[in-house]
Amino acid sequence: MAWFYLALAGFFEIxxxxxxxxxxxxxxxxxxxxxxxxxxxxxxxxEKASRTLAIGTAYAVWTGIGGTGVALIGIVFMGDSASPxxxxxxxxxxxxxxxxxxxxxx
Numbered sequence: 001m002a003w004f005y006l007a008l009a010g011f012f013e014i015x016x017x018x019x020x021x022x023x024x025x026x027x028x029x030x031x032x033x034x035x036x037x038x039x040x041x042x043x044x045x046x047e048k049a050s051r052t053l054a055i056g057t058a059y060a061v062w063t064g065i066g067g068t069g070v071a072l073i074g075i076v077f078m079g080d081s082a083s084p085x086x087x088x089x090x091x092x093x094x095x096x097x098x099x100x101x102x103x104x105x106x
Contacts, residue, residue: 001052002048002049002051002052002053002058002106003049003053003101003106005045005046005048005049006045006046006049006053006058006061006062006065007065008041008045009041009042009043009044009045009046009048009049009062009065010042010061010062010064010065010066010069011065011069012038012039012041012042012045013038013042013062013063013065013066013069014065014066014069014070014073015034015035015037015038015042016034016035016038016039016042017066017070018070018073019031019032019034019035019038020035021078023035042062042066046058046059046062049062052106053104053106054104057100057104060097060100061097061100061101064093064094064096064097064100065097067093068090068093068094068097071086071090072090
């Protein structure tokens with residue numbers, strides 16, 4: 001169950017990081033609401049996951065899911081660079097996250 005909570009926490013991290021860019025200094029109310037809801041749920045699920053998982057692993061995977069997700073959203077929807085080297089490092093990050101899961105013992 002801890003890994004499920006961690007996946008949810010990462011999903012909501014993607015939500016709060018993406019909405020942070022779109023809320024325009026709290027002027028865009030719908031994105032501001034998404035930001036606050038996402039950040040609350042992200043931390044709630046991260047806390048639940050860290051009850052069982054090692055905090056270093058939980059935090060690394062949480063930030064990795066968020067970073068990868070936001071980078072992909074940036075590439076697909078916001079015109080961010082999709083250079084081969086950037087894609088290589090995103091794949092490398094995903095491999096590292098899988099490695100952390102496989103070696104966590106949970």
